[in-house]
Amino acid sequence: MIQAALIGNPNVGKTEIFNRLTGLSSKVGNFPGVTVEKKAGKLVHREKEIELVDLPGTYSLNANAIDELVARDYILQERPEIIVDIVDAANLERNLYLTLLLLDMDFSLVIALNRWDMAEARGIKINPEKLSELLGCPVVPTVAVSGQGLDDLKDSIAKAAGAAERERAKEKKGVMDYGTDLEPPIGKASDVIRQNPELVKRCPERWLAIRMLEGDEMIMEQTRAILSSPERAKILSIIQSGEAALR
């Protein structure tokens, strides 16, 4: 069985897509915050069984609010095979921030460019092939309310699941370059994290390094018991010199 999770900004149509794909009828509403906890459903596509989880909308994985924590904790702890990132095509710029954070986390992504009709109506032109090439993952235009593109989306999920292992071995694309100020400390902190097998098992080292450099208190707290004190001291000093270099 393929495990896939739906994630995206609030009010982009995640639950509508979830209902369409699973045949369930979770409550949808045209305002943010309708889904406050995760819901699961199943579908069968081309003889492949897919378990789908619908997560509350979130702008980031920075855990600024409880509803954002639900999504972050789920994907970190369960590590679903595929993350389906529902992006509002009519509001691409804000939505792609979450996409980049997911790429940092080393997930197999499938991107749905939802509300494709709305984007077209507003005169927004997006080249899905180019976006797919730049981000290194499949990009499927969809219109959840009419069901347009949803078969393509199911195909992409099933295909990505088979390719997941192979893709991971390939050279990674779409990983954000944070520039000459930030990449060296990210690299150094990643090196320290990589030495700790317990941490590597839990989450991608690069993502963890970035979170630590951002001063994510929850991450520092959760890793307190896992990091040895010399490792922790090393990371804190990397953070300090990284911050000093930016002043």
Place this chain on the structure above:
Amino acid sequence: MIEGTEARCRKKKQLIELKPGEKGRIVAISASGYLRGRMMDMGLVAGSEVKVIRLAPAGDPVEVLLRGYSLALRRNEAMNIILEVDS
């Protein structure tokens, strides 16, 4: 134009000082902690252009256009957004 004039014409203002139709570019977010993180997640970062669409009668909330979408901000949130405005 005399050199330096352009720079001198730009003024720093809090977002709440702007009237509907006026716009500026974010130079700083003076909030901290949760609020700062949340605002940055939504794309309120240095360099973003923000235009005031309309204000509620008491000036709270204020609706702005940012990166092609509308965002409603409370007065205390808007106070923490410092813009560079052409005057």
